[in-house]
Amino acid sequence: MRAVVQRVKSSSVTVDNEIVGKIEKGFNVLIGISKDDTVEDLKYIKDKVINLRVFEDENAKMNKSLKEVGGELLLISQFTLYGDCRKGRRPNFMEALGGDEAKKLYDLFVDMCKKEDIKVETGIFGADMKVDILNDGPVTLILDSKKNF
Template identity: 75%
Template sequence: MRAVVQRVTSSSVSVDGNIIGKIEMGFNVLIGISKDDTLEDLKYIKDKVINLRVFQDENDKMNLSLLDVKGEILVISQFTLYGDCRKGRRPNFMEALGGEEANKLYEEFLELLRTSGLKVECGEFGAEMKVEINNDGPVTILLDSKRNF
């Protein structure tokens, strides 16, 4: 599983011009699910996301987590995170998990996040979405459950 975690002052997602998810201060999280992902991958990314220490403390150091600041999370499924562009100019998405299997893992990931007690909003799996991201900092972190980076 891969995630692009962006610290935001606010973020929202729309489908057909209607906002379906909206948060204030917290994280916009774009996630991609691979063919090899299991519950352990979901748990790894969930724990990383809620415990990343990228919010300023009283000394203006990035030392506080999403849990510490009681931030919010907007999660957007994005299979293109598994686009392989090493050959040619057209991305290869062969490693991305699709369809119902990916949707099931996406929903499981959302449920895991909700157990943290934080506000969790989400996009619509498989839909054409417009995402508004007000990146704070900017701070953007890449996560990979296989620890490739």
């Protein structure tokens, strides 16, 4: 599982000209699920996202987690995180999990995050989404449950 985590002042996702998810201070998280992912991968990414210490403390140091600052999550599915661009000019998406199987894992990930007593908003799985992000910092981190980077 891969996640692109962006610290934001606010973020929203729109589908068919309607805002379907909106947060204030927190993380916009783009979620990619691979063919090899299990529940353990979801748990790993959830724990990393919830506990990343990238919010400023009273000394202006990145030292506080999402929970500690009362932050919110906007979770958006994005299979293109598994686009392999090493050959040619067109990405290969063979490693991305698709369809109902990916939706089940994505929904499970959303439920796991909601159990952390954090406000969680989402996009719509598989929809054409427009994402509005007001980056804070900017702080952008890439997580990979297989620890490839």
